[in-house]
Amino acid sequence: MQNHPVFTDNDPQSELSTLNLGPTHPATHGVFQNVLQLDGERIVSGVSTIGYIHRAFEKIAEHRPFYQITPLTDRLNYCSSPINNMGWHMTVEKLLNIQTPKRVDYLRVIVMELARIADHIVCNGVLGVDTGAFTGFLYMMEHREAIYEIYEEVCGSRLTTNIGRIGGFERNFNSKAFDKLRAFLKNFPKTLKEFETLFNRNRIFVDRTRGVAEVTAETALSYSWTGPILRATGVDYDVRAMNPYSSYEDFEFEVPVGDTGDVYSRFLVRNEEMWQSLRIIEQALAKLDKEDSTIFHADVPEFYLPPKEEVYNNMEALIYHFKIVMGEIPTPTTEVYHSVEGANGELGFYLVNDGGRSPYRLHFRRPSFINYQMYAPMSRGMLLSDAIINMSSLNIIAGELDA
Amino acid sequence: MAKIPNEQLIKAIADKFDTQVTVVGEPYELLTVETGREQIIDLLTFLKTDAELKFAFLTDITAIHYPEQEKQIGVIYHLHSLTTNTRIRIKVFLTDGDVHIPSATVLWDGANWMERETYDFFGVIFDGHPDLRRILNVDDMTAFPMRKEFPLEDPNRVDKKDFYFGR
Numbered sequence: 423m424q425n426h427p428v429f430t431d432n433d434p435q436s437e438l439s440t441l442n443l444g445p446t447h448p449a450t451h452g453v454f455q456n457v458l459q460l461d462g463e464r465i466v467s468g469v470s471t472i473g474y475i476h477r478a479f480e481k482i483a484e485h486r487p488f489y490q491i492t493p494l495t496d497r498l499n500y501c502s503s504p505i506n507n508m509g510w511h512m513t514v515e516k517l518l519n520i521q522t523p524k525r526v527d528y529l530r531v532i533v534m535e536l537a538r539i540a541d542h543i544v545c546n547g548v549l550g551v552d553t554g555a556f557t558g559f560l561y562m563m564e565h566r567e568a569i570y571e572i573y574e575e576v577c578g579s580r581l582t583t584n585i586g587r588i589g590g591f592e593r594n595f596n597s598k599a600f601d602k603l604r605a606f607l608k609n610f611p612k613t614l615k616e617f618e619t620l621f622n623r624n625r626i627f628v629d630r631t632r633g634v635a636e637v638t639a640e641t642a643l644s645y646s647w648t649g650p651i652l653r654a655t656g657v658d659y660d661v662r663a664m665n666p667y668s669s670y671e672d673f674e675f676e677v678p679v680g681d682t683g684d685v686y687s688r689f690l691v692r693n694e695e696m697w698q699s700l701r702i703i704e705q706a707l708a709k710l711d712k713e714d715s716t717i718f719h720a721d722v723p724e725f726y727l728p729p730k731e732e733v734y735n736n737m738e739a740l741i742y743h744f745k746i747v748m749g750e751i752p753t754p755t756t757e758v759y760h761s762v763e764g765a766n767g768e769l770g771f772y773l774v775n776d777g778g779r780s781p782y783r784l785h786f787r788r789p790s791f792i793n794y795q796m797y798a799p800m801s802r803g804m805l806l807s808d809a810i811i812n813m814s815s816l817n818i819i820a821g822e823l824d825a
Numbered sequence: 826m827a828k829i830p831n832e833q834l835i836k837a838i839a840d841k842f843d844t845q846v847t848v849v850g851e852p853y854e855l856l857t858v859e860t861g862r863e864q865i866i867d868l869l870t871f872l873k874t875d876a877e878l879k880f881a882f883l884t885d886i887t888a889i890h891y892p893e894q895e896k897q898i899g900v901i902y903h904l905h906s907l908t909t910n911t912r913i914r915i916k917v918f919l920t921d922g923d924v925h926i927p928s929a930t931v932l933w934d935g936a937n938w939m940e941r942e943t944y945d946f947f948g949v950i951f952d953g954h955p956d957l958r959r960i961l962n963v964d965d966m967t968a969f970p971m972r973k974e975f976p977l978e979d980p981n982r983v984d985k986k987d988f989y990f991g992r
Binding site: 472473476478480481482484485516641643644645646647657659664665756757758759761768770772774782783785787791792795796799824825 | 852853855857881882883884885887889890901903907910912914933934935937938939942946959960961962963970971977
């Protein structure tokens with residue numbers, strides 16, 4: 423953090439002004455309130471207030487069966503909803519000891535990596551906008567649109583995808599989805615390269631970001647930071663590499679690590695992660711060719727809702743459908759913690775089950791919530807304009823922050 | 826470094842804390858121990874600073890409510906050792922009406938908001954916390970909504986009563 427002389431409240435020379443940065447300030451990217459004490463343009467102190475869109479995710483989850491919690495998870499980090507969604511289903515599958523087929527794992531990896539790219543596109547694009555460069559954002563958003571079109575092909579919706587089911591997917595990927603995916607893989611690297619050329623050595627951008635909001639590895643770990651912002655400080659903690667899930671162990675990829683822990687470093691780490699994600703998707707696509715293309719969910723009729731036409735025509739399907747909907751199938755009484763690498767860091771689900779049809783308690787370790795708490799302390803001594811850039815580099819998503 | 830086997834972890838804790846820490850189980854290979862609030866900071870300090878264990882990363886703090894138990898409120902810590910890639914879960918159960926527990930902010934800055942959230946939802950009072958206020962809910966709220974006695978829906982609602990549907 424920068425070491426500038428600042429006035430304090432007790433200083434008779436000072437005339438501090440109070441600024442409400444947010445809620446719904448265009449620069450705060452969501453509903454966060456930061457009451458800042460300013461000495462000129464220098465921030466003396468700040469207090470963050472959150473909770474404006476708190477929706478009692480955990481309480482609602484206690485009252486819903488496992489398969490109906492899916493839409494709730496989509497609305498947390500809405501920039502990369504499939505990751506939340508898959509993370510939740512993997513937790514349930516771990517609880518119920520369900521082994522998913524390899525093809526499901528690979529499809530999940532593809533969807534999750536696409537979501538990561540979509541999230542980083544928004545974050546890095548907006549970081550450019552906050553420093554005054556709109557072009558990069560405009561170029562990149564075209565490809566987020568392409569990712570959304572792939573989602574659309576897979577599940578019919580774009581933002582809150584509701585893409586997973588216990589044991590796999592709701593439906594198989596059609597050929598058009600793969601065509602769009604291949605087109606994306608062909609077109610996106612060119613734009614990403616262009617984006618990097620536009621920013622990485624841009625004089626204004628580097629001046630505005632290098633050395634801003636520097637965080638050491640010790641501070642970041644003490645604040646339980648995870649994800650790209652932790653890796654920017656030099657700690658190579660990535661859940662995908664450390665505790666592989668969904669067959670991430672089958673893929674070759676690197677965990678990009680920064681060194682200085684400033685805004686510029688976070689930007690570079692996210693850019694590099696997009697390259698690595700592309701690499702993973704390429705490998706997953708190649709592996710998919712060797713798998714049976716009709717499999718898209720595990721054979722767990724007691725937890726996976728049968729297709730509607732079978733319910734109408736097949737007695738067994740009807741019975742299973744009834745049993746699932748009425749919650750008559752027993753589940754183990756135990757507790758499970760499962761985490762995945764979300765776009766912002768470790769996304770953990772702590773699920774306590776009492777054998778019923780809905781969780782007894784579900785707690786969600788939300789990376790945005792944990793990452794954001796350092797924002798006010800680290801803004802101390804910073805210029806207001808730097809604090810804005812710092813906020814976009816942390817990539818806080820309000821839905822996940824408030825849950 | 827390789828993952829620390831749970832047996833070794835149990836032994837290391839037992840050597841230091843004897844019977845003050847009990848092993849609850851290993852659901853899905855994640856060692857779960859229970860302790861009292863008198864030892865919790867000592868235990869966390871030991872786990873964080875021990876040269877072999879190095880559980881230096883605080884993953885999560887949360888709570889759970891069991892209305893039928895004598896000690897109703899459980900506070901749950903998840904720690905992670907990034908050097909050995911081992912996780913551990915620690916539980917402390919508190920009696921309703923005396924929900925005080927020492928704050929872990931002395932060990933991790935990140936515990937601040939996690940404890941505020943736990944206070945907000947369950948009313949657990951973290952002694953020594955620098956700023957124990959509600960975080961997600963409004964300040965003038967009186968209930969602790971994640972406790973089981975607070976139903977999801979307004980109990981005064983009549984439009985969902987079975988009576989009106991002929992049941």
